[in-house]
Amino acid sequence: xxxxxxxxxxxxxxxxxxxxxxxxxxxxxxxxxxxxxxxxxxxxxxxxxxxxxxxxxxxxxxxxxxxxxxxxxxxxxxxxxxxxxxxxxxxxxxxxxxxxxxxxxxxxxxxxxxxxxxxxxxxxxxxxxxxxxxxxxxxxxxxxxxxxxxxxxxxxxxxxxxxxxxxx
Numbered sequence: 001x002x003x004x005x006x007x008x009x010x011x012x013x014x015x016x017x018x019x020x021x022x023x024x025x026x027x028x029x030x031x032x033x034x035x036x037x038x039x040x041x042x043x044x045x046x047x048x049x050x051x052x053x054x055x056x057x058x059x060x061x062x063x064x065x066x067x068x069x070x071x072x073x074x075x076x077x078x079x080x081x082x083x084x085x086x087x088x089x090x091x092x093x094x095x096x097x098x099x100x101x102x103x104x105x106x107x108x109x110x111x112x113x114x115x116x117x118x119x120x121x122x123x124x125x126x127x128x129x130x131x132x133x134x135x136x137x138x139x140x141x142x143x144x145x146x147x148x149x150x151x152x153x154x155x156x157x158x159x160x161x162x163x164x165x166x167x168x
Contacts, residue, residue, distance in 0.1 A: 014098060014118075019091035021125055029127030032120050036097075037061065040110065043131050044141055058110065062138065064088050065129045090125055097121045 033043075040058040042049045047060040069086040086092045086103075096103045098121065099114045115121050131138055 015091040015094040017087075017089070017091045019089075019094060021090040021094075022122055024119070024122040024126040026123070026126050026130065028120075029123035029125070032115075032124050033127050036112070036115060036120075036124070040112075043138055045139070048141075061128060062131045063133065064093070064131065065125075093125050093128065094118075094121050097124060 042056045042060040045062045049056045070084045097115045
């Protein structure tokens with residue numbers, strides 16, 4: 001390869017666009033999603049993050065499968081700094097997780113180097129395919145509890161009042 005040759009996104013792909021996903025482990029996919037993706041991406045339609053307690057930096061990955069790239073709202077990003085011209089199916093998802101900077105041609109701000117393990121990517125794609133409108137658990141997430149510290153202080157205060165010395 002010539003040193004000045006401009007590499008296209010296709011030079012880093014190990015899965016063609018019409019790639020058929022082999023069997024995978026959905027439970028492991030969820031675990032690996034939490035490890036690699038959930039720090040910045042929501043799984044909910046309204047892009048909230050309830051498990052990690054932070055505001056997501058990236059777009060929601062809810063209903064990602066079959067969605068065109070650049071369609072979801074991304075915080076602090078213009079339309080020109082997004083991945084474009086990709087339909088998120090098995091092949092593109094697998095390739096993007098392997099080397100996101102090359103597929104996006106440098107237009108990402110993720111601190112994510114990619115996942116080289118083929119089976120981990122397969123498992124994550126299987127999990128991503130469950131994040132759709134048929135998933136009742138995702139559509140009706142538990143409410144994020146507010147801080148319990150004031151409740152604990154109040155309960156301790158009430159207990160101290162009831163345990164104190166009694167006037168006779």
